[in-house]
Amino acid sequence: MSDAIGWRRSFGLREAGVYYALALLMAVLALAAAANGLPPYFSTGNLTNIAYQASLVGIMGVAMTIVLITGAFDLSVASVAALAAAVLIGLSPVIGFPLALVAALATGAGIGLVNGAIVNLIGINAFIVTLGTLTAVRGLVMVLTDGRSLMVEDPTVLAQMLAFERTRVPAFWPLLLLGLAALAVGVGMMLRRRRQGRALRLGLMIGAAVMVIAALAAGPGFALPVTVAYLLVITAVAALVLSRTVVGRRFYATGGNAEAARLSGIDVTAYKIGAFVLSGLAAGFAGALFASRLGAMNPTALQGTELTVIAAAILGGTSLFGGAGSVVKTVVGALILFTLTNGFNILNLGASYQGLVEGTVVIVAAAIYTVGGRRGVAA
Template sequence: MVVVLTVVSLIEGRPPYLSPINTANVLDQTGIVGILAVFMTIVLISGNFDLSIGAIAVVVAGFSLMAEDRYGVLVSVVGGLLIGLAFGLVNGLLVQLVGINAFIVTLGTQTAIRAVLLIFTNGSSVQARGEGLYDLIGGNGSPLNLRIAAVVIGLVLLVAGAASMRQQRRRSQPIDLRTLALLVGGATLSIISWLVFPDEWPLSKQVYVMFALTILCWAVLRFTIVGRRLYAVGGNGEAARLSGINVAAYKIVPFALNGCAAAIAGILYAGRFGATNPNALTGIELTVLAAAILGGTSLFGGAGSVVKSLVGALILFVLGNGFNILNLGSNYQGLIQGIVIIGAAGIYVIASRRGLGSGTQREGKDTVGAAQSDSTPSEPQSVRPA
């Protein structure tokens, strides 16, 4: 999509699509949804989902703005995080311990939580007089030297590919596609970034927060026993319980983390705009779910990647940004985005069915082979009494 939008922009004489300002703008638009998509993926991996994140975010935003003027920025941020954690724990306890369906629980808490802000504000907007939150998390952070950063990433990929190739040569194995992709991708990224990428990339502070949280969650899921147990619980809860895993904890904690993520999104929203109203962020939970689905996260648990969910969020906002650049009417944007979401979900379903079919065929062949080997006469063995 990026290549197509870049070519079309050049043909029509519009500003370059991959300019530093526009790419930073796309990432900034993705910030809040990207953060929520990362933690929603954790909930989906555990086998549940959460519809209350938008309501939690707007309530925390309202609290942060009201607390900023009275008690200061520190209280508004810490208090907002605790509120998000509390709401997330309530969702998790109701779902896991009481046994209410996650859809019913989070749909109910979504309505109730927004009503809380309506009661406290009497339906009016909330606005902070000070700019402490904006100074802390609003605006742009330090400009990133994209050229150097991309070259470093490319060199890391090259080193990883070279190490993988050396290991395969030691084992007298052919170079696989993954190793080749690391080598080619690392070399290409290093060369192109050094020639084309800008020195300064004006990223906002919430983009840095999004990147940091994504890397942290990816590392935990990829390299720790906590991540492996979470996938096990989402894939087969009964088998995980029989293996000694505390299934209840791995079902409740993702809700609590998701509440904290919604609180972070609400604080970022409050710091950026300096005001909110009870109807803000309505429907954002559907956008977050769409981003996770585009990233290939399963709605049935046990499968998903936070990095791919972030890419799914980028797909949505790259589409929206490209439509605006090409002056495509808003009526067509929803149609095309819906088709993209359904198409992506269809691709994953078809791919999973093919994988399941091939796995079934292999299992059938193995079973037949085992049956044939069992039916082959063998030499009698002596029987020794116990």
């Protein structure tokens, strides 16, 4: 009986709904593209393009998920990313790209530290603090840029920036070998015939099969944009830390019940501040990638992206009240949002409807998770 409940929970809307949503959305768009005589939707180029477009939001979304898990949130990430981009472009011709990159990352982490300290040491609500820093940091960007676009003119520095963001990473063999290894692990687990963890074993084998099929379909020349590789590495590390380490369990405990966590010896304040630092660091990295994409930026760059980042986390089922969330599902949530954008572009639909559709998707997702959570409690 408990095993059946575990199956239903693992494959129910609350746990797996975001995966179903992405698969359904892509299937609908593929059928629509075929019906309109458009190129195949599931082409390697199109799918890679979606992942590339979602990479910056995904990187910030991973750190945002950690902040949300601790029971707070950060509205300043887009402004921090824009400031990091301005720092990188402004300093690269003076001190070189590597040192300018370090300065951009330090800028993001420093603002995250300020946010975390104000929220947790002074006790001001995170919404008020990060709304204030959103405005203040954006104003600082306007001051530093004098309201004008910045551009890198040094060809050596520009080449380094483009290499940092535009390099493509061979992915056929890593994806194929990783899929085969995961498939072998899943088969080994199935052969043990233990009733516990059936859903996990099946999910592992399905994921492994998808990786193998994707690698074979793409062919030996398949390569990923380096920003997608950054996203995959960051997501994998964050997921492992959150699910397999003491540090990760303490992040969840901090957001789930801060007082109980404090009584059990966890330094709640340090973990909450640390989450803000990670958020600022991720925003700084995303800003550096954004600036390196074209070697230029304008003072309104990434404006409004903070809402997209939060929407991706909500689509992934991360609780706004803390104690629950998955960085992997947040990345899938980002893919859903950019798949929608991609679909609007491919089908040549008016951009006027895009915000309406995306907002509706977020509300529906939140409703599904809420109803699913109530049913889970009732069960």
